[in-house]
Amino acid sequence: MSAVRQYELIYITPPEITDEALAEVHTQVQAVVDRFGGTIEKTENWGRRRLAYEIGRQREGTYVLEVINGPGALTTELDRRLRVLDAVIRHLIVRVDEDLAVAERSRVRRKEDLAKRRVKRGLPPEPTESERHRREDDDDDADGPELGFRAERGDR
Amino acid sequence: MSDERDSRGGRGAGKAADKEKGGRRGGFFRRRRVCKFCVEKIDYINYKDVKLIAPFIPERGKIQPRRISGVCATHQRALQTAIKRARQIALVPYTTD
Numbered sequence: 153m154s155a156v157r158q159y160e161l162i163y164i165t166p167p168e169i170t171d172e173a174l175a176e177v178h179t180q181v182q183a184v185v186d187r188f189g190g191t192i193e194k195t196e197n198w199g200r201r202r203l204a205y206e207i208g209r210q211r212e213g214t215y216v217l218e219v220i221n222g223p224g225a226l227t228t229e230l231d232r233r234l235r236v237l238d239a240v241i242r243h244l245i246v247r248v249d250e251d252l253a254v255a256e257r258s259r260v261r262r263k264e265d266l267a268k269r270r271v272k273r274g275l276p277p278e279p280t281e282s283e284r285h286r287r288e289d290d291d292d293d294a295d296g297p298e299l300g301f302r303a304e305r306g307d308r
Numbered sequence: 309m310s311d312e313r314d315s316r317g318g319r320g321a322g323k324a325a326d327k328e329k330g331g332r333r334g335g336f337f338r339r340r341r342v343c344k345f346c347v348e349k350i351d352y353i354n355y356k357d358v359k360l361i362a363p364f365i366p367e368r369g370k371i372q373p374r375r376i377s378g379v380c381a382t383h384q385r386a387l388q389t390a391i392k393r394a395r396q397i398a399l400v401p402y403t404t405d
Contacts, residue, residue, distance in 0.1 A: 162356075162397050164397065164398065204398045204399055204400050204402075205398055205401050207398060213398070242397055242398060244393065246355070251352055254351070254352075255351035259351050262349065
């Protein structure tokens, strides 16, 4: 009853953190993951980023993303540990395997549907390059700033 | 026939209907929107992708209702969770004033 699931852990540390302290947090995470028989699939350091709001008088933070495979019990422990660490000012654990599976399924289904429809019309299942270009603009409305209304501010 | 309104008549009629719908008061014209995520075939709205979700967070920091943005119900739900997650890790504000 301990199925392997995939989780994403993101934590934020103060921007002035030393590399050693950052490595220390990582080892702690690794230790917990190991104890529950999980694996860390990938670790990504996003570096220094501006926070959208202040967290404990910090306006910036260093983000680290860890993709973890392991049983669900691991999240509780990880959560508890990270809450205690001073070097981590915010963290979030999200289960992602289900969402990704759903996304994958609908992607595959869409592709199959398209192929089926095309075969019905006596076309090859995959759209050719020239068709693809035409398809992009076959509606009759102007391709203005379609959804770029307001709030067109990327990253702040 | 991507849109049911198109069946009413050719190009001209479709445009007129658009105007009628969004062109009320003060000449504030907005055309009928379509779900961005359906059009671009985005299946998973990633909460880490600030560029993707930022257009749906107006100045105030609230989540834009789908009556404004035209996002379909399925994707609005996914978008909602994505925004809420992004808020928790300070990628996106809860409020701004």
